[in-house]
Amino acid sequence: AQRVTQPEKLLSVFKGAPVELKCNYSYSGSPELFWYVQYSRQRLQLLLRHISRESIKGFTADLNKGETSFHLKKPFAQEEDSAMYYCALSGASDTGRRALTFGSGTRLQVQP
Amino acid sequence: EPEVTQTPSHQVTQMGQEVILRCVPISNHLYFYWYRQILGQKVEFLVSFYNNEISEKSEIFDDQFSVERPDGSNFTLKIRSTKLEDSAMYFCASSPEYQETQYFGPGTRLLVL
Numbered sequence: 188a189q190r191v192t193q194p195e196k197l198l199s200v201f202k203g204a205p206v207e208l209k210c211n212y213s214y215s216g217s218p219e220l221f222w223y224v225q226y227s228r229q230r231l232q233l234l235l236r237h238i239s240r241e242s243i244k245g246f247t248a249d250l251n252k253g254e255t256s257f258h259l260k261k262p263f264a265q266e267e268d269s270a271m272y273y274c275a276l277s278g279a280s281d282t283g284r285r286a287l288t289f290g291s292g293t294r295l296q297v298q299p
Numbered sequence: 300e301p302e303v304t305q306t307p308s309h310q311v312t313q314m315g316q317e318v319i320l321r322c323v324p325i326s327n328h329l330y331f332y333w334y335r336q337i338l339g340q341k342v343e344f345l346v347s348f349y350n351n352e353i354s355e356k357s358e359i360f361d362d363q364f365s366v367e368r369p370d371g372s373n374f375t376l377k378i379r380s381t382k383l384e385d386s387a388m389y390f391c392a393s394s395p396e397y398q399e400t401q402y403f404g405p406g407t408r409l410l411v412l
Contacts, residue, residue, distance in 0.1 A: 223403075230302075231342075231390065231403040273342065285330070285394075286344040286355050287401065 189214045191274050193290035200264050201298050208259040208293045210248075210274030218276040220250055220257040221287070225271040234259075234272070244268070264297045271295075301325045303404035305391050311410045315380050320407045322374045322391030331374045332392040332401060333366065335359070342390065348374065381411045 190213045200206055212218065222234040235243045237250040237257060248259045257274060273292045278284030304323045312318050324331050333345040347355040348366050365377045374393075378385055388408050392401040 230405045233400050233402075236400070275342075284355060285401075286332070286347060286357065287334070287342075288344065289342040291341050 189218070189276060189288050191276055191288055191290035193272075193274055193293050195293045196291070197294045197296065199296040199298060202266055203263050206259075206261045206264045206268070206295065206297075208272050208274075208295065210257045210259065210290060212255050212257065212274075212276050214255075214276060214278075216278065218278060220248070221275045221277070222246070222248055222257075222259050223273045223275055223289075225273070225292075227270070231273070264295075266297045266299060269295055269297045303391055303393055303402055305389075305404040305407050307407060308405065309408045309410075311412065312381055314383055314411055318378050318381055318409065320376045320378075320389050320391075320409070322376070322393075322404055323372050324374055324391070324393030325395075325402060326372070328393035328395050328402070330354075330394045330396070330401075331366075331368070332394075333376045334390045334392065334403075335387040336390070336406075337384075337387040345376070378409075381409075383411050385409060386411045 192211045194209055220237040223231045224234045225231050246259055246261045248257050250257050271292050271294050274290040275287045277287050306321045331348045334342050336342045344357050346360045346366055363379045367375050388406045390406045391404040394401045
């Protein structure tokens with residue numbers, strides 16, 4: 188069974204500090220990994236996906252297949268980064284399985 | 300920028316009643332999804348829909364649930380006989396192609412009394 192684990196419910200950092208939001212997964216095959224973000228009173232929106240290998244709003248995430256992890260990192264947190272962050276996975280595009288499996292989410296609080 | 304819309308934003312119903320949740324996906328998108336999030340729990344996949352057929356569904360999506368695309372714009376989720384445990388936030392999503400990003404609506408909060 189596929190599973191996404193986000194061990195931290197809440198991560199609180201000061202502005203300018205580095206941030207790492209942890210995500211581990213289990214999946215029999217080659218999944219696609221995503222980070223979605225939900226700002227206060229807004230909808231879920233894609234932050235980044237591993238296949239695009241791009242940095243969005245200063246965030247990066249590297250897929251580590253050996254450790255089955257997809258941790259989200261940002262070197263210098265900003266107050267506007269405060270939000271709920273969800274790690275999610277789906278089957279690779281050739282599997283026909285596109286349903287997203289979400290982690291339980293981590294709330295990031297960036298204090299001034 | 301086009302967005303997925305959902306109506307109503309909130310719905311309160313009595314146990315045993317039928318509810319229909321409505322979604323308008325982004326206009327050129329071909330794949331549609333429903334997810335739900337029970338308060339305090341994970342976002343869970345319910346069903347995906349393409350070309351007027353269900354393409355994937357989860358164990359949650361049992362006979363009391365159905366989906367329909369009644370016209371060229373709406374995508375609906377029907378719960379035939381609501382239960383208390385159906386209380387949740389229901390999210391609609393759409394994507395232009397099967398392997399592309401899923402864009403989420405704002406959700407409908409359903410409360411079953």
